[in-house]
Amino acid sequence: MMRELSGESVLLDLKSGVYFGLNAVGTRIWTLMTEGGSLQDVGRVLCDEFEVQPPDLHGDLLQFASELCAHGLCYVAPPR
Amino acid sequence: MIQLTRRVLICDETPSQITALRETFDSTHAVHLPAFLSGDLLDEVQRAIRAAAFYDRSHGKNGDIGREECMADNSALAMLVLLANDTRLITFIRSITGCAPIGCFDGRVYRMRGTAGHFDRWHSDTGVHRLIGMSVNLSEGAYEGGRFELRSTDSDHVLWQITNTGPGDAVMFRISDDLVHRVTAVQGENARTAFAGWFQSRPDFLSLLRSGRAAASLGA
Numbered sequence: 001m002m003r004e005l006s007g008e009s010v011l012l013d014l015k016s017g018v019y020f021g022l023n024a025v026g027t028r029i030w031t032l033m034t035e036g037g038s039l040q041d042v043g044r045v046l047c048d049e050f051e052v053q054p055p056d057l058h059g060d061l062l063q064f065a066s067e068l069c070a071h072g073l074c075y076v077a078p079p080r
Numbered sequence: 081m082i083q084l085t086r087r088v089l090i091c092d093e094t095p096s097q098i099t100a101l102r103e104t105f106d107s108t109h110a111v112h113l114p115a116f117l118s119g120d121l122l123d124e125v126q127r128a129i130r131a132a133a134f135y136d137r138s139h140g141k142n143g144d145i146g147r148e149e150c151m152a153d154n155s156a157l158a159m160l161v162l163l164a165n166d167t168r169l170i171t172f173i174r175s176i177t178g179c180a181p182i183g184c185f186d187g188r189v190y191r192m193r194g195t196a197g198h199f200d201r202w203h204s205d206t207g208v209h210r211l212i213g214m215s216v217n218l219s220e221g222a223y224e225g226g227r228f229e230l231r232s233t234d235s236d237h238v239l240w241q242i243t244n245t246g247p248g249d250a251v252m253f254r255i256s257d258d259l260v261h262r263v264t265a266v267q268g269e270n271a272r273t274a275f276a277g278w279f280q281s282r283p284d285f286l287s288l289l290r291s292g293r294a295a296a297s298l299g300a
Binding site for chain 1: 086153154155156157158159162163165166167284285286289290
């Protein structure tokens with residue numbers, strides 16, 4: 001469950017009852033991820049929106065996704 | 081209607097309905113909001129409450145204000161606290177109460193049972209930046225007694241009262257040095273269970289989470 005709060009947002013893990021805070025960029029990434037695209041799709045949108053080069057972004061994006069997975073907030077789906 | 085659901089806040093009150101609620105609140109210091117929790121959300125919370133652990137809790141110096149059973153922190157409470165901090169809900173609360181800017185809502189789930197000697201005497205709840213009190217009925221079935229009453233500090237005359245037995249209904253009331261409130265003793269077998277707490281001027285919700293005072297702490 002996610003709620004936006006003035007630019008930032010709070011994710012709630014309904015299994016553990018633990019909240020996770022996301023800054024504005026994290027909120028945007030989470031929103032794009034929940035729209036069902038691949039991480040690559042998310043990266044493409046972010047590169048356009050934030051005017052950054054893919055190599056500068058992909059490491060951070062993968063790390064963010066890894067942290068979400070580590071907390072059980074998302075998982076890696078098999079290719080369609 | 082103002083209603084919390086799992087996914088969104090439904091707020092389709094017209095300006096004239098909001099004005100009417102504001103006038104009610106201005107004159108009585110309280111309003112009743114029917115079906116504040118959606119049926120699905122209420123069912124989910126009630127299922128969680130059935131499985132939850134509760135502990136005895138006293139209020140006031142030497143426990144002279146009240147005694148109740150309080151639900152131990154769990155994901156259902158965390159969900160309710162998160163939903164109650166919806167920015168649109170906070171805007172709505174300010175529009176019908178005219179209160180100062182709200183930083184966050186913090187609350188608990190508690191129950192009062194007639195067979196356990198639980199009580200709640202007149203008190204104001206002032207302090208720690210509280211502006212507006214809220215109590216949402218989570219009881220399974222109607223209970224007897226358990227009437228919420230509000231009066232001026234310097235008068236015995238009850239200004240507003242309600243036995244809030246509608247499933248998922250909410251009561252909002254003003255917190256002020258000039259007002260006190262209580263819940264009368266519950267009678268009979270059915271417990272009175274509520275999600276109750278306060279809209280506060282501070283801290284903001286993220287700071288509340290970081291402080292670890294809300295239902296669950298901030299994980300990252």
